Structure formats: structure tokens, C-alpha cells
Amino acid sequence: MSDTAGSRKDRLLGILVALFSLAYIGYAASIEDSMLADSVGAGGVPLAIGIALLIAAAALAVKSFWVKGAAPGSGEGEETEQAEHSSGHVVAACLVALLIIYVALLPVAGYIVSVSLLVFAIAALAKTPVTPRLIVSAALSGILLWVLFELALGIHMPGGIFLS
Amino acid sequence: MKTKPVIAAGLLGLTLLGLLAPPLMAQTPYPQTRVTLVTHSSPGGGTDVFLRDLTKHLGPLMKTGFSIENIRGGSGASAIAHVAAAPPNGSMLYGTTPTYIQTTLLSKPQVGYEGLDPIVIVFIDPEVLYTRTESPFKSLADVITHAKANPGKSRWGASNPASLERLAMERLARATGVRAAIVSHEGGADQMIGVLNGTYDIGIGEVQELRAQLDAGKIRLLATLSDTRLAGLPTLATAKEQGFNVVVKKFRGLAGPKGMPDEIAKAWEDAIRKALALPEYKAQYTKESLIPMPMGRAEARRFTTEFAKEVTVSLKEMGVIK
Amino acid sequence: MDHLLQTISNLASFWLILAAFAGVLWGILGGALPGISPSIAMALLLPFTVGMDPTSAIVLLASVYVGAEYGGSIPAILIRTPGTNSAAATVVDGYAMAQQGRAGEALGISLMSGLWGGLAGLLVLILATESLAKVALAFTPAAYFSLGILGLSVIAGLSGGSLLKGLMAALLGLMIACVGTDPMSGVPRFTFGSADLLGGVKPILIMVGLFAVTEMLVQIGEPAWVKVVKSEARLKLPNWAMSKRLFKPQAIGAVIGTIEGVTPGAGGTIAAFMAYSEAKRWSKHPEEFGKGSPEGIAAPESANNVVTATALVPLLSLGIPGSNSAAILLGGFLIHGLQPGPMLFVKAPEVIYGLYGGLFIANIAMLLIGMVILSPCIWLVNRPKPYLIAVILALVMSGVYAIHESLFELFLVIGVGVLGYFMRLLSVPVLPMVLGVVLGYMVESNYRRSLLISDGDPMIFLTDKVSLTLLILALALTAYSLWKEIRAAREKQLG
Known part of the structure; x- marks a missing residue:
């Protein structure tokens, strides 16, 4: 076969x-x-x-x-x-769409907001129940990654409309 | 990670020392307390080092703080676009080199060199021709005579394709009517090895890149492609003196967004002239064989337009652009 | 011997030790973040070395390089994302072991192999710099071309079954390498008028796309989440039996790393790929490669750490930076008024011996720091899978953005990730493609340079002795691989 x-x-x-x-x-x-x-x-x-x-x-x-x-x-x-599971392909396509939205959102909403939304959306796509815990984790991920890149490594991440 | 604050504190200390140094003369303070200089080069790269050295001396003169921002990508196009969109109040400038004109001509980005207004020109970074010590060539004339006697057997090294250095080598070959294979490289390292192991008759580079081999006596300089002889290497004849009219003007300067007021441009011109006269800075740039060529805005604009025209003609002649 | 004694006397300096530890820690962090290459990690620290004494400054930067080459293997093993270019070959068996719940063991192997590699490279650097500098000087464009061909000859070993598909993937990789400014004539190729593509496509973008993004696309589509394997939560260093088994691949890595390190322009990535392929060829268990072979981690990881020392040979002896990282280190020397090159050994020998001593400490620091930080790393990747996928993608996208602060490159990486997804569906191996991207420029530009030098005569590749030797080697290795492939196919048909 x-x-x-x-x-x-x-x-x-x-x-x-x-x-x-x-x-x-x-x-x-x-x-x-x-x-x-x-x-x-x-x-x-x-x-x-x-x-x-x-x-x-x-x-x-x-x-x-x-x-x-x-x-x-x-x-x-x-x-x-x-x-080969076709449902797998659909979820993968959704993930690609999320990533594209993220990149488009980055200069507008700024790094922290975009990353938090990305983490939230991907976790939700992977069938994590939407709980306060998820929301907090997503927001924390955004802040931690920002601290890592912007403060520790000194690389300028986009501030967006909120941080400029 | 933990060490960074320690080192950062050290650096901050240094900066403060610089800021606290007694003002050299009374003048109206620069309208901005913080100026960002943008470069497309990475930290440690040519323009980055130039800007860092320059601001070390400009800080006390202009009584303002400087930061260097490295915006890479698009061979400089991203950095140009970034600065062009900044407010024209003297808070953000771009460190110019011929690259920003070359990129504009080669790739036609949305914002090109015309999108920025040249404020000052500071240095010319001269290019020199060199060969290995064991080679029979003692002067540029020897190289050309050899090339004429052995058509198709000469090999000349050059750095990046479509770079000023490559164009200069092509011009040299055309002006003398010799047929030499001119071989491009990515940067100067491969080219240097090629000259050292005898693959190439001559190579082209900036004095700084050649310093190690020069000090060790492994290479011999044949000519400088500048208008005048170099203060740091007074015995090296220019190509022009030797009868070959090839001059490369690799400039270093600053440009800003359009619409910058006259007094800001004037402040820069004054500060640059004063900085270039500082003995400490002078010793440093003379050692690096940089030629001071301070120009104010009007002159810098003329120079840049002229330069772009020349490069356009060269690139068109070579068929790189239409 | 004198060099060795001088080096040892430098080991005791407090500031040197501090610089080595700080550099390694910073390097591991940078190396582990995909997108932050060793040279970027070094460049970020460069401005801070201005106020330091020259020896500590150089040791700090060189230690970042050591740490970063090791750090790159951590995400390669744990999340199938090479943190640095040269960790790409580690991904295959490292990630396979992690999926079998042997992440701690894989990280231990990578750590020890990196340590032995780094120390072996240092020994070579101390004892043989002068003679190796001659090797670097013997390389003409023809020799570089043949070195690239030798690199491409390992495609067969990376193809995982179908040589034809491996070849197709490698050709695709070469096509990607052709994007950007033409190396000889300066005209833009395949840039479609975009300034973003003028400088070419960085190999790390292809790797992050093909490995990390593709893997996440596949993982998120997996219907059941029950298949989560709990990794051992602790780092496990190889025991005696394992160490004995790893000796051969590590030695292979050390030899290849030495050669590739001293030739400017070659570097750790090619060394790692070649070491992987050769370790497989000479292994007693070649069938385990690709399915979690410890040897498949040991060979590339020792090779790329050897390079951290041997890449300094052309810089220190000739003043010629052979790689981006070496160029930053050159910047570090210049900031302190030191000019690397033949005269450095005469003018400032104390800096060189200090550097040797610092590199030794850096390798020890790598072991100690590695042992401390790896367990938390393993803990991190044992978080619930949806979070993990989300955070890995956020991290990877941030790292890519950090390279050039370019949105275009983020879109590119997503596109490459989708390409990798389809390649996986159609069982096309990705490693040959990565190899093609890495080697394309070297092969093409030196091929054309050679023909320009010889006035169009292709015999130049055979009359140049170094080139001829490398070509014969490449031919022998390819013939051997083909013969094995044919024999395997025949056995399959019979059985």
C-alpha cells in the first residue's frame, strides 16, 4: 500500500x-x-x-x-x-496564517503585545482551554522575551503605537 | 549576563568622564540632548568604528550625548529609510559611505540616497595598491609594463563586485589599455591570501586592512589612489604622480532627513572642523591613514551629487546598470 | 613547549578567569537563541571591551565564540532548531534522541564532545600555528572550489535513503545560494528588484525555517497529545563505555575541524557536516545515524568546537579574519591598538599567551556552566506541548528579527517553513539543502575566479596541487558512497 x-x-x-x-x-x-x-x-x-x-x-x-x-x-x-491526516494540514495552515498575522501586527502593535497575542493564539489553536492561566502565561511570555532581547541583549524590538 | 551591568557601568563611567570634561569653548548648545547616529554596518564594522571614534571627540564639543544604532539589512536600504523618516531636528543622522549611493543605484530601493540630505563629509579613506614583497614589481609602471608584455596573463585582485575598488581596477586597466583578469572577492581577506601566495600580481585595499602584513614586511605598497600623498605614508607615491589618473574617493560623512534647519548643519560643520583639529584625534586618524576632508552642507551636497554622477557613469559604462 | 609553559603561567589571573566565564555564559545564551550567531553575540559585547585591559578583552570575545558554538547545540537537540549555523548537523540525531526521552544524555554528549573538541583545537593552536598558517596560505581559488566540492560530496551521507532526492534538495540549496549580488559581475540575480535580497539569503534563515518552523507545523497538526515523552530531567554525562564509543567520532571531528578551521572562509558549519558524514561512514553502527546515534552528536559538536580555536590560526598568524567571528575578534584587537599578524607574536606575546590561557579556562567554564544550566533547559522543554510550540515559535521569530531587524526575513522564514513542511510530506531530506545553501557561494565564486585566473582553462583545478588532492578525495568518497548505495539496493532486491 x-x-x-x-x-x-x-x-x-x-x-x-x-x-x-x-x-x-x-x-x-x-x-x-x-x-x-x-x-x-x-x-x-x-x-x-x-x-x-x-x-x-x-x-x-x-x-x-x-x-x-x-x-x-x-x-x-x-x-x-x-x-498525512488532513486535519493536521488544516491546523498547520492555520498556524502559518497566525505567523503571518503576527509579522504584519509587529510594527503596529509593538513587540510585547504581538508576541503575547501570538503565544495565546497558538496555544489556543493547539486546543489549550482558554483560562486565566493561559492569558497570564501568554502575557508573561511576551514580557520575558522582551526583557531578554531588549534589555539583556540590547536589540531594539519594535515598540509599536503603545511604546513610542 | 551578570557581568554585563558591571561592564556597562564601566562604560557609563567612561561616558560620564567624557561629558564632564571641561567645555573647550563657549557656543550655543546643540538643540538635542541625545543624537542617534545610524549605520548599516554591524558593530565593529568600518562605519561603526568611524562613528564611535568620532563621537568620542564630538561629545564634549557639542555638549550632547550620542548613541550608535546599527540597522542592518538591505545593504543599507533599511537604515536609509529609517533615517529619512526621522524628524529633521538633528536628533538622528546616518553615517554615509559610498555604499549608500551604490545600493541606491544597484537596487533602486523606495528611499535612496536622494532621500537624505548630506550634512557633512569628514574623511576620505584612501585605497592603496599592493603586491607581495617577493614580487618583481617595484612600481605601478612595472605592473602595467608586465601586463602589456603578457596580455591575458595578468591577474589583479579586487574586493566586492561593483565596488569602488573593483571599478578603480577596471578604470586602471582601461586607461592603460591592458587586458588583465580582475578578480572580485567578498571583502579583503581572500584577496590578501591571493596576493600573498602569488595568485594575483596586485591587490587593492585600505591601509588599515593591510597593516599586519605591512608591519611584517610581507607586502609592498605600489601606489595610493588618492589625490595627494598620505600623511602617514609620505614616501608612497600617488597613482596620479606615476602617470595613471585613477583616484578613488571613499568618503565618510553624515546625512540627515530632508528639511534640516541651517543652524543645525552649521553646528555640525563647526564641531567636525574642531574635532579634526584635536591633536589626540589627529594622531589617531593619521595613523590609520584617513585624509581629513571637512565639508559643510553646501559642499557636501555638491560632492555627493558629483560622486553619484561619476559612479552612475562608471556603472553604466560597465553595463552593471542601464 | 615554551609556548605551553607561557600559557600555563597565565592561567592564574583573576580577571582572565572572570572574562572567560562571563564570555562563555554570554556565548551560550547567544548561541542558544536562534538567530543570534556567534559573531552577533561577540559584536554585542565589543563596545564594552573598550575600557578593559587588552588580554581580558580578547579572552572575553574568544570565550563568547567558544560558548556560542556549544550553545547552538542546546536548541538543536531540545527543539530541533540549530541555534547557530554549525549546529545544523547536530539536529538530526540530537533531536531524535530527545524524542526518545534521552535529551539529558544527548546534551551530555554534546557538552563533552565540545569540551574535547575545544581542548584539541587549543592544543593545535598552541603547537602548530606557524605550520598551519602555511596551509592557509596555500589555498588558491581553485583549492577553495575543490574544498567546496569535497563538502558537497557528503550529500550522499545526508540523504537518508534516496540519493536522487538528496541531490535535488542540494541543488535547491545551491539555487538559494545564488540569490543576491552576483559574486563576479555585481548584477543582482533572483532578487526581483528587492533590496532585501541584494545581500543574499543568510543560511540561518533557511535552517530556522526548515528545522524549527517546519517541526512546529508538523507537531501542532499531530492529532493526539498523549504521545508526549517525558525526558529525563537531568543532564547525563557519558559513562566510560560511551566515552570509548565516542572517541572515534570525536577524533574524526577534531581532524576535520582543524583543516576547515585554518582555511579562511570554510568554517564550522562545513566542518560539522563533513564530520557527521564521515563519522557515519566509519561507524560500527551506521544504521543508527538519523535515529538518535550518540556518535551523530559527538562528531559535529567536537568539529565545530575545534574550529573555535583553529579559526584563530589565520587571524593570529596572518592578520586575516577567516570568518565573521574572527572579523569581530580582529575588531577587538584593533580597538586596543593591537594588530594581529606575524608581528603580534613579537610585539605583544603576552596577549597571545593570555588568549591561549583564556581559551583553556573558557573550555573548562563551558563544562561547568553547561552542567549547571542544562537541567533547567530540559525542564523548560518538558512544559505542556501547546505552550511549548507557542513559546518556541515566539522565540524563534524574535531571534530571526534580531539578525537584521527585518520583517521581510520573518516572512521568508515562514515561507521556508512551509517549503520544509511539503518537503517532509514528500520525504525529501532537508540536510543536503542546508549544505547547498552553505556551500553555494564558495563553490560558485571560486569556480569563476579560477577560470578567470586561468583564462578559461579548466585544467587549473588539476594543476593546482591542493585542489587536485581535494578533488581526488571527493571522488573517492563519492565513489565509495555510490558503491555502498548500489550494494544496499541489490541486497534489498535479493532479500
Whole structure:
């Protein structure tokens, strides 16, 4: 079962990467050189890497048709199966969305507020019941990390509208 | 962690000593009690060290406190944008080097060097050409003669691509009509090894970078690419004297947000001129072979525009930008 | 011998000891925070060394480097996030051991390997600086290219099963390394007009994304929270039997770390990867690698700590900083009016012997401080998992922000994390990709420099003796790996 799933995945990967490398080769070929360039040129090495990737991806796709039995990389099957739960993908996507919101919020709300909200939201996403304890922990995390970076390390974190 | 306050206290003590030093002359105090100087260089990097040294001497003169802020990223673009958005009251300035013009020309960020107003120019950091002691070259002319006699066999080192140093090497090759392979590096370390082990005929760098090998007698300086000879190395001839008209003006100065009042710009110009005359500072920058070139706002603006024009022409000639 | 005696006489100075301990503590903290690289940790302290006496100042900075290289392994083992570039190879087996509840043991191995590595490197530094400086000087661009190729030849050992996918990942890594200003002609490549990309993509961003963010994306999606493994709450130093087993990987790490340390530009990250791969190759239990092998921690961790000492060789003997950290240390020397280089041994020998003594104390300090702080660290990662995921992500994002104070890089790290998630779904190994990112610049720029020097003649890679030696070595290692791969595949088919 898992073997055929593995080779199907390899085929998909091979085709996707091959398409990507074609686009990459196109871009690399269009890099214009300056008079400072050497004979290889700015696009030379990327072009070679792109072609190598195209060959490797094509080989993987072909191999997936050819070797039906033992799929390469099946040793890691256990790990992949865990991540295959579609609910897992949804939660992961939510987490990505939270992180993006965090970065967008950072310059506006400032470091402490953004980090506290991030910690709160991620913990809630991971199905922690929303209790006063969670709220306090989240706020404390924001303050502690701010103390660590801003005061101890002396790195300027964004103050946002509250601290400027 | 525990040690930091201890060291910090020591530093604070030093700063206080500096602030308490008797004022050298009576003048209207600078309108800001705290001035932030922003640099794109990391702590310990070229501009960072320049600003720290400068403010050590400016503090007592301007009777104000200084802090240095390192805003890295975007090859200087982030720092420029940060300063451009600051109020034009003299509380925040940017430490300029040719990098801020180069970055603007190469990557066209939203806020470029034109977004800032040059306030002062302080130094020119001269570039010198060097070779290893074992090499047969005694002067720049030897190098060029060799290159002409052996076309395609000469190899010259240079630092970062599209840097002033690289452009200077290209100009030298063009002006003399020789075909030499000019090889870029990231910074000066690899280039230095290449010169020391004979991979390259010559290299280019600032005196400070070469100091160790110079003291040990491992390298020989061939020419300085400055307008005049260097006070610290009076016997080293300029390239111009040797008949090769290549001059690099790697400047160090300050720029601020647009709309800064005249009296603030004047205060800076006065303070810089006085600081440069301090014997203690003079001894230090002479040893580092920095050439003092104090310019006020009007002059600095002209210089910067002129400089940007020259670099633009060079970069266009080389086809790096359109 | 004289050097050694001079060094020992310096051990007693109180200020030196204080500087070494303070530096190591600061370094471990900085190293353990992802994003704060050893050079940033050193740079943060640099302004504070102005008022100190020169020897203590240099020892303080060098000790930060020692501490940071060790500190980087703590999050690598505990939360699958390399705190420093050179801890990336430690992630694989370190985190695997932590997941089996053997975090204390893994941290103990890393601590002892770091200690032996640091001391071995120091011995090399004291006894062989002059002869090693010659090695550094023998490196031409062609030799650097071949050194990079040798580094890439370990891809097979990092691919975990599928060589083809490992190759694809490495090529992707090389592509990322091509982003930014072209090393020869200065034109921007793959920057899409953004000034943020002009300086290239820092390897640490790729590592934090691929390791930490990806891991958290996977962890949060795991349906059941019951699978929490309680780690031993205490640090466990390796016993005699384990120490004997670790000797070989540590020795491999020491040798590779010495070579990579003295060649400017190579550095701890490549040393760690190569040591990992070679330790696996020569191990009696190669099958354990990737599943929590103690040897898989010992080799890279001793290698990157050897580098903390041997990276000083080109700086002290030639005045040439071979890495960012060495450049900061150079700044430290210059602030005190000292110029590292051939004349330093004549002009200020007391600083050099003080530095040697300080480095020795720093390594001892690393052991002592490590023993004290590791147990709380283990306690921290045994908190409830939702909190842990939240706080790790907050910490990682803060560390990344601290590098350049750039929001763009935060978005980049999130993007790389998503890429890593898909790579994991499709069973593509990530280590070769990291290797590609780390080595790309070195390989490409020196390839092109060499051809420029030889006027386009590729024979330069074979006529340069150092280059030829390295290429033969790379070829031999690759052939050996391929042969093993083919043999394993055939056995699989038969069985």
C-alpha cells in the first residue's frame, strides 16, 4: 500500500520540480551580464544548476514508473503518515496564517503585545482551554522575551503605537 | 549576563568622564540632548568604528550625548529609510559611505540616497595598491609594463563586485589599455591570501586592512589612489604622480532627513572642523591613514551629487546598470 | 613547549578567569537563541571591551565564540532548531534522541564532545600555528572550489535513503545560494528588484525555517497529545563505555575541524557536516545515524568546537579574519591598538599567551556552566506541548528579527517553513539543502575566479596541487558512497 503511495508521491514531486526547474532555467537564461562579468557570466552557474535539477527531477519521475515495488525513501514513511491526516494540514495552515498575522501586527502593535497575542493564539489553536492561566502565561511570555532581547541583549524590538 | 551591568557601568563611567570634561569653548548648545547616529554596518564594522571614534571627540564639543544604532539589512536600504523618516531636528543622522549611493543605484530601493540630505563629509579613506614583497614589481609602471608584455596573463585582485575598488581596477586597466583578469572577492581577506601566495600580481585595499602584513614586511605598497600623498605614508607615491589618473574617493560623512534647519548643519560643520583639529584625534586618524576632508552642507551636497554622477557613469559604462 | 609553559603561567589571573566565564555564559545564551550567531553575540559585547585591559578583552570575545558554538547545540537537540549555523548537523540525531526521552544524555554528549573538541583545537593552536598558517596560505581559488566540492560530496551521507532526492534538495540549496549580488559581475540575480535580497539569503534563515518552523507545523497538526515523552530531567554525562564509543567520532571531528578551521572562509558549519558524514561512514553502527546515534552528536559538536580555536590560526598568524567571528575578534584587537599578524607574536606575546590561557579556562567554564544550566533547559522543554510550540515559535521569530531587524526575513522564514513542511510530506531530506545553501557561494565564486585566473582553462583545478588532492578525495568518497548505495539496493532486491 504505502509503497505505491510513495512512488506516486515521487512522480508528483518529480513533475513539479521539473516544471519549476524549467521556469528557473528560463529566468537564469535571461540574466543580463555587465561588462564586469567573466566568461561564465552571472547566469552561467544558475543555468547549470537548473539543468541538473531538471535531469534529477525527470530521473525521479521516470524511476517512479519503473520501480513500482520499493519506493525510494520509504524508510521515512512513518513520519509522513503522521502528517498525512488532513486535519493536521488544516491546523498547520492555520498556524502559518497566525505567523503571518503576527509579522504584519509587529510594527503596529509593538513587540510585547504581538508576541503575547501570538503565544495565546497558538496555544489556543493547539486546543489549550482558554483560562486565566493561559492569558497570564501568554502575557508573561511576551514580557520575558522582551526583557531578554531588549534589555539583556540590547536589540531594539519594535515598540509599536503603545511604546513610542 | 551578570557581568554585563558591571561592564556597562564601566562604560557609563567612561561616558560620564567624557561629558564632564571641561567645555573647550563657549557656543550655543546643540538643540538635542541625545543624537542617534545610524549605520548599516554591524558593530565593529568600518562605519561603526568611524562613528564611535568620532563621537568620542564630538561629545564634549557639542555638549550632547550620542548613541550608535546599527540597522542592518538591505545593504543599507533599511537604515536609509529609517533615517529619512526621522524628524529633521538633528536628533538622528546616518553615517554615509559610498555604499549608500551604490545600493541606491544597484537596487533602486523606495528611499535612496536622494532621500537624505548630506550634512557633512569628514574623511576620505584612501585605497592603496599592493603586491607581495617577493614580487618583481617595484612600481605601478612595472605592473602595467608586465601586463602589456603578457596580455591575458595578468591577474589583479579586487574586493566586492561593483565596488569602488573593483571599478578603480577596471578604470586602471582601461586607461592603460591592458587586458588583465580582475578578480572580485567578498571583502579583503581572500584577496590578501591571493596576493600573498602569488595568485594575483596586485591587490587593492585600505591601509588599515593591510597593516599586519605591512608591519611584517610581507607586502609592498605600489601606489595610493588618492589625490595627494598620505600623511602617514609620505614616501608612497600617488597613482596620479606615476602617470595613471585613477583616484578613488571613499568618503565618510553624515546625512540627515530632508528639511534640516541651517543652524543645525552649521553646528555640525563647526564641531567636525574642531574635532579634526584635536591633536589626540589627529594622531589617531593619521595613523590609520584617513585624509581629513571637512565639508559643510553646501559642499557636501555638491560632492555627493558629483560622486553619484561619476559612479552612475562608471556603472553604466560597465553595463552593471542601464 | 615554551609556548605551553607561557600559557600555563597565565592561567592564574583573576580577571582572565572572570572574562572567560562571563564570555562563555554570554556565548551560550547567544548561541542558544536562534538567530543570534556567534559573531552577533561577540559584536554585542565589543563596545564594552573598550575600557578593559587588552588580554581580558580578547579572552572575553574568544570565550563568547567558544560558548556560542556549544550553545547552538542546546536548541538543536531540545527543539530541533540549530541555534547557530554549525549546529545544523547536530539536529538530526540530537533531536531524535530527545524524542526518545534521552535529551539529558544527548546534551551530555554534546557538552563533552565540545569540551574535547575545544581542548584539541587549543592544543593545535598552541603547537602548530606557524605550520598551519602555511596551509592557509596555500589555498588558491581553485583549492577553495575543490574544498567546496569535497563538502558537497557528503550529500550522499545526508540523504537518508534516496540519493536522487538528496541531490535535488542540494541543488535547491545551491539555487538559494545564488540569490543576491552576483559574486563576479555585481548584477543582482533572483532578487526581483528587492533590496532585501541584494545581500543574499543568510543560511540561518533557511535552517530556522526548515528545522524549527517546519517541526512546529508538523507537531501542532499531530492529532493526539498523549504521545508526549517525558525526558529525563537531568543532564547525563557519558559513562566510560560511551566515552570509548565516542572517541572515534570525536577524533574524526577534531581532524576535520582543524583543516576547515585554518582555511579562511570554510568554517564550522562545513566542518560539522563533513564530520557527521564521515563519522557515519566509519561507524560500527551506521544504521543508527538519523535515529538518535550518540556518535551523530559527538562528531559535529567536537568539529565545530575545534574550529573555535583553529579559526584563530589565520587571524593570529596572518592578520586575516577567516570568518565573521574572527572579523569581530580582529575588531577587538584593533580597538586596543593591537594588530594581529606575524608581528603580534613579537610585539605583544603576552596577549597571545593570555588568549591561549583564556581559551583553556573558557573550555573548562563551558563544562561547568553547561552542567549547571542544562537541567533547567530540559525542564523548560518538558512544559505542556501547546505552550511549548507557542513559546518556541515566539522565540524563534524574535531571534530571526534580531539578525537584521527585518520583517521581510520573518516572512521568508515562514515561507521556508512551509517549503520544509511539503518537503517532509514528500520525504525529501532537508540536510543536503542546508549544505547547498552553505556551500553555494564558495563553490560558485571560486569556480569563476579560477577560470578567470586561468583564462578559461579548466585544467587549473588539476594543476593546482591542493585542489587536485581535494578533488581526488571527493571522488573517492563519492565513489565509495555510490558503491555502498548500489550494494544496499541489490541486497534489498535479493532479500
